[in-house]
Amino acid sequence: MDKVSAFGKNFTASFSPFAARTQQYVKEQLGQVDDKTQLPPDYIELEKRIDALKQIHQKMLQVTSQYSHEAYDYPNNIKESFNDLGRTVSEKVHLLTTATSPAEAQAALTAPPSAKPQPKTFSHAIARASLASSQLLQQQYTGAGEDPLAAALEKYALASERVGEARLAQDAQIQSRFLAGWSTTLNTNLMFATRARKGVENSRLLLDAAKAKSKNSGWHLPGQTNSRGVEGRNDEADESSRVEIEQAEDEFVGQTEEAVGVMKNVLDTPEPLRNLADLIAAQLEYHKKAYxxxxxxxxVVDGLQVEQEVQRSAEFTA
Structure with missing residues (x-):
């Protein structure tokens, strides 16, 4: 029976603050509260900055999360078969160099995959289309040597594949150095700040609930008179209300100071800026390699084009 009684006391002790906060919150939402404890201006300014930091993290991650999806620049209108994605362009070119007949060349293009399907990026798609186009031209070419356009397309295919691989390397860097960092800030650091701010709001509601309770009970400071004109007495109820308000004020001040420290720490950390620098560095490296x-x-392609023009001119003058 004693255990049941103790449980009841603990439940009441934990439930009463919740009920008081809830009641105070509802009254404020209904506009039934005239006097509300105000937060310090500096604290409110920190809250605004935290809210702005959270919004920019959400906005940037909404866009840059595309770097986690391989096919973010892959055209929707492209229809590539399993064989198209079977081998890399480099592997197909190597097989083509050993082909001795059109049939062997076709077999090289449709060779079974040696590993996982090839990436679905725009550059890889261009590479595959260029190589297929090169072989189609070469198969129909009746002149000596190699069709100039076919040769250029094959070289373009190899280059495009390298650009595509550079893009994938960029994406991997962005995922590990930017997306991971900004996600941690959003889901961990800013969550700590949100939790600390919630603690401040809860303690503020408890403080205002205690003040409201003291007014409703008719408690007055010594020397003050109540509505009946009788000087308030410092009886047991008065002392209990005073202690409750003082404890609530101490809790409110402590929670506010803690939240200020947490918010300042989140705002002052250099991680988001460092992560942004890593994002830019990854993009720069990719564009540098592509260049x-x-x-x-x-x-090389210019040389093939000039050579073709010279040959064509010679044929006309012959």
Whole structure:
């Protein structure tokens, strides 16, 4: 029986603050409260900054989370078969170099996969389309050597595949160095700040509930008179109300100071800026590699084009 009684006391002790907070909150929402404890201006300013930080994390992650999806730039109108995605362009080119007949060349293009399906990125799709186009031209070419356009398309295919691999490397860097960091800030650091702010709000509601309770009970400070004009007495009920308000005030001040520390720590951490720098570095590295790959390819294709023009001109003058 004593255990049941103790449980009842503990339940009442934990339930009473919840009930008091809830009642105070409902009264405030219904506009039945005139006097509400105000938070310090500096605290309110920190709350606004935390809210802004949370919003920009949500907004940026909403967009940059696309780096977690391989096919974010893969055209929807492309229809590639299982064989198209079976081998890398580099593997197919290697097989084509050993082909001695059109049938062997076709077999090289449709060779069974050696590993997982090839990536679905825009650059990889261009590479596969370029190689297939190259072989289609070459199969119909009747001249000596290699069709110039077919040769250029094959080289473009190899370059595009390298650009696609560079894009995948960029995505991996962004996922590990930016997305992971900003997700941690949003789901951990900012959650700590939210929890601390909730503690402040709960303690504020308890404080205002205690103040409201003291007014409704007719408690007055010593020397004050009640509505009947009788000086308030410092009896047991008065002392209990005073102690309850003082404890609530101490809790409110303590929760506010703790929340200020937590919010300042979240706002001052350099992690988000460091993560953003990593995002930019990954993008820069990708575009740098793409530039280098295409810079190597451009003069080669230009050379093939000039060579074709010279040959064509010679044929006309012959």
């Amino acid at each position: 280098e790959i295409l810079s190597e390819l451009a003069p």
